[in-house]
Amino acid sequence: MNNIFEIKRSCLLTTLELHKRANAGHIGASLSSLDILVYLFFHRMNKEEDKLILSKGHAATALYSTLAKLSKIPEEMLDTFYKDGTVLAAHPPCNGVIKDIPFGTGSLGHGLSLAAGIAFSQRYTGKNFQTYCIVSDGDCNEGSTWEAALFAAQHKLRNLTVIVDYNRLQGFGFSEEILNLDSIKDKFLAFGFDVAIADNGNDLNNLDSAFNLLSDTNKPRCIIAHTTKGAGVSFMENKLEWHYLPMNDDQYEMAIKEITNA
Amino acid sequence: MRKEFSKTIERIAQERQNLVFLTGDLGFMALENVRDAMGKRFVNIGVSEQNMISMAAAMAHEGLQVICYSIAPFTVFRPAEQIRLDVCLHKKNVKIVGNGGGYGYGIMGATHHAIEDIAVLSSFQNMHCYIPLCNEDVEQTVNTMLAHDYPSYLRLGYGILPNGWHLPPFAYIRQVAYGKDITIAGMGPVLCNVAETLSGKESADIFVFSEIPFPELTEDLKSSIARTKKLLVIEEHVQRGGLGEHLALHLALNNISCRFTHRFAKGYENGLYGSQKYHQQQCGLDAESLKTLIQTLVNG
The missing domain is CATH 3.40.50.970 (Thiamin diphosphate (ThDP)-binding fold, Pyr/PP domains)
Structure with missing residues (x-):
């Protein structure tokens, strides 16, 4: 964990740069997920074997910047983000060009099934690796997520870990006003998961502590990561508009200043 | 099946x-x-x-x-x-x-x-x-x-290969019966309904389509349509997006003109339900309806 904080900061700057250059939205979602992605790829995952499905595909820039930091996405490809003819659209690609993005996502509710399928395959292939899946509040609105949860518990997919990026701010309002997920921990427990809470899912140490709380059982695992949409840029935090809006020059400068001075 | x-x-x-x-x-x-x-x-x-x-x-x-x-x-x-x-x-x-x-x-x-x-x-x-x-x-x-x-x-559905029909190895278009009066194309077991309608004096070239989309029309099919100038398409599928539309597109792309007749699933026009045979009757896809249609087309 020694240099992971600097890595996170670098990925955060790259993420914001991608959004600014492209004049692209979805910044809040990416900043919400970035700590989870950095923690998984730089600390938790075996980089050559373990697999990750980003079910909340609208956080693509966080995934792109993290994979670029790992040299899994070439810099020259990163430069094409959001441009005509790019592999890197606003949501992860479906074309299999990037090995570490097994499936393109963007429509919510697919990720946990995909991750469960990858984890379940090991029963037949004899491979041995961990599968991680990051889901959003919106993902937890989708019935298919819960179909996958039932399956994962039924078949004791202990090689599957779902991380709920629980920022409680969805596409057009707060989750408590739309479909209340306050009992999200109880829901996953009831579905048969081993569950741990990260009180601050935008804190790498806190995430690590939560992962260490998970027991070595035959159950699939779940981390409820209490995150903040727009985390790390104070004027974006917990604001619905940063699900959609791009930054103007002043906002970008303020964001960079805040991060570099932090 | x-x-x-x-x-x-x-x-x-x-x-x-x-x-x-x-x-x-x-x-x-x-x-x-x-x-x-x-x-x-x-x-x-x-x-x-x-x-x-x-x-x-x-x-x-x-x-x-x-x-x-x-x-x-x-x-x-x-x-x-x-x-x-x-x-x-x-x-x-x-x-x-x-x-x-x-x-x-x-x-x-x-x-x-x-x-x-x-x-x-x-x-x-x-x-x-x-x-x-x-x-x-x-x-x-x-x-x-x-x-x-x-x-x-x-x-999957259910159907028995009619007597006299020849089932070639799998291909996306196969000719299963030979005749002279009309060309009939169909998809799935409903096509078998035409077998008993052809026991009389009418005879037909019958082609089964087994893969959709298909890349192109076969020469045998094109020759048959050129000869009979009458094409009847039969499918237990709605008019939109089924064999009829796929086939019509290929006919247009190949500048093939013919008298094109399409029998297809109409849904539930009377709002009532029944057996598969009942629904086929409602859509004119049953043997008796097809017999009348084919006689009309051949003699028309």
Whole structure:
């Protein structure tokens, strides 16, 4: 964990740069997920074997910047983000060009099934690796997520870990006003998961502590990561508009200043 | 066709160890032999078609060939987005098998019918839809489907190969009967209904379409249409997006003109339900209606 904080900061700057250059939205979602992605790829995952499905595909820039930091996405490809003819659209690609993005996502509710399928395959292939899946509040609105949860518990997919990026701010309002997920921990427990809470899912140490709380059982695992949409840029935090809006020059400068001075 | 399908899978599963069979909680008195033969490679995934399709795509990503089985409407329409995105766009080796295509589930009602399945699935990128003509055609159709690694859909129904018809090896267009008065093209077992209508003086070139979309028209079909100038298309599928529209497109692309007549599934115009035969009668797809139509076309 020694240099992971600097890595996170670098990925955060790259993420914001991608959004600014492209004049692209979805910044809040990416900043919400970035700590989870950095923690998984730089600390938790075996980089050559373990697999990750980003079910909340609208956080693509966080995934792109993290994979670029790992040299899994070439810099020259990163430069094409959001441009005509790019592999890197606003949501992860479906074309299999990037090995570490097994499936393109963007429509919510697919990720946990995909991750469960990858984890379940090991029963037949004899491979041995961990599968991680990051889901959003919106993902937890989708019935298919819960179909996958039932399956994962039924078949004791202990090689599957779902991380709920629980920022409680969805596409057009707060989750408590739309479909209340306050009992999200109880829901996953009831579905048969081993569950741990990260009180601050935008804190790498806190995430690590939560992962260490998970027991070595035959159950699939779940981390409820209490995150903040727009985390790390104070004027974006917990604001619905940063699900959609791009930054103007002043906002970008303020964001960079805040991060570099932090 | 379920029986022929399950026997074929039972045999292939012995040879192909990477084949995994997922069912959406269906298969009573149909798939027990497959379950017993495949052991842990046969998984009842529950009534969760969306999860079944996405999981199948992911399992295919890991090198497995995955069959997803359910009643046709349940395995097509509920998980349509999962098929479109996770299977088709990612070009995964997933074989979706729908039992009871068309009005196959008859009196079970509209929820159990699949009369728009080919329209939906044939519009998805990389998807190949396979429609066996009859029970005798299932094994070679399944063999063909499993020999390829692209996304596929198998529409099962029920039909017996009519006497006098010749069933060639699988091809996307096959001629099964020969005649002189009219060209008839069809998809699936409903085509067999024309057999008994042709026992009189009329005779027809009959072509079965077994894969949609298809790349091009065969020379035999083009020659037949050029000779008879009359083409009757028969399908237990709605007018939009089925064989009729696919065929009309190819006729237009090839500058082929003919008298084009289309008999298709009309849905539930009177709002009533019945057996498969009842619905075929309502749509003019039963043998008696087709006989009248063919006589009119031939003599008209």
